[in-house]
Amino acid sequence: MTPLGIPVYTAVSLGGVTVGLSLAAWDLTRWWASHKKRLAAKALKDLAPVVLCMLYGALLVLSAGGIIGAAADWSLWGTNTVGEVGLVYGVGGTSPDVTRSTQLALTPGGHSVVIILTVIVAAVTSRRGINWRFVRGILAGISLGLAKSIAGAVGYLAAPVVSTAGDYVAGLV
Numbered sequence: 001m002t003p004l005g006i007p008v009y010t011a012v013s014l015g016g017v018t019v020g021l022s023l024a025a026w027d028l029t030r031w032w033a034s035h036k037k038r039l040a041a042k043a044l045k046d047l048a049p050v051v052l053c054m055l056y057g058a059l060l061v062l063s064a065g066g067i068i069g070a071a072a073d074w075s076l077w078g079t080n081t082v083g084e085v086g087l088v089y090g091v092g093g094t095s096p097d098v099t100r101s102t103q104l105a106l107t108p109g110g111h112s113v114v115i116i117l118t119v120i121v122a123a124v125t126s127r128r129g130i131n132w133r134f135v136r137g138i139l140a141g142i143s144l145g146l147a148k149s150i151a152g153a154v155g156y157l158a159a160p161v162v163s164t165a166g167d168y169v170a171g172l173v
Contacts (some may be wrong), residue, residue, distance in 0.1 A: 004016065010103065011144040015083020015095040016076060020143025023136040035143020050137045056121060058155035059114050059162055062106050068118060072142050079143040100148040106160040109166025 027050045035043035061076055063069035084095040106114065125134065145155035166172075 008050075010073075010101045010146065011080075011097055012076060012143065013080045013095045014081035014098050015085070015087050016143045017098055017147050018087060019083040020140045020147075023143070024050075027133055027140075041051050049131075050133055053121075053134050053137025054083040054141035054144070054154055056117050057138040057143075058101060058145030058158050059106070059110075059117065059141075060138070061142045061145040062104055062155055062159050063111060063114055064085055068114065073141060074143040075142045076146070079139060082136070085145075098121055098148055099146050100152055100156070104155060107163040107167050107172070109168070109170045109172050110159065110163030111166070112170055113162045113166040130140070 005161075021078070028047075031047050031050070032038065032042070035046065037043055060068060060072035063072060082093075086095040087095045121134070121138075125131065141154060144152055146152060146157075
């Protein structure tokens with residue numbers, strides 16, 4: 001339990017990973033089809049918000065808890081459920097647990113970075129309105145952040161970098 005008594009949901013199923021990869025595939029396919037020169041600066045600039053939102057989502061699900069962590073946990077539960085329904089009833093498959101065996105945890109500095117990033121996301125969305133690319137990217141990151149496969153590399157690589165950077169900026173190191 002977290003300090004607020006909000007339960008933490010730290011398991012991702014194959015269904016959740018399927019939903020996360022599907023959300024990422026939606027945006028990546030749209031991006032791929034709309035750019036002839038995919039390595040040009042303009043094309044990469046259009047892809048950057050999706051990638052950044054996926055990183056942010058992965059960091060959210062690695063948060064220790066609290067209100068923001070609970071929102072990420074509930075989102076993970078939702079993507080797991082939708083994916084399991086799709087796999088079991090849609091194609092007759094199964095949805096085993098694919099959670100990483102060693103849990104990553106953000107340090108106090110990493111948690112402060114998550115708060116700062118949340119403020120940035122709130123500022124951008126309050127200025128421009130809700131952008132569904134952001135929502136899909138964040139949900140994809142939440143769904144993939146705990147996976148033990150290559151899909152979970154987003155969380156596995158982002159957490160130590162953000163934690164170290166947050167600790168250095170806050171003076172905790």
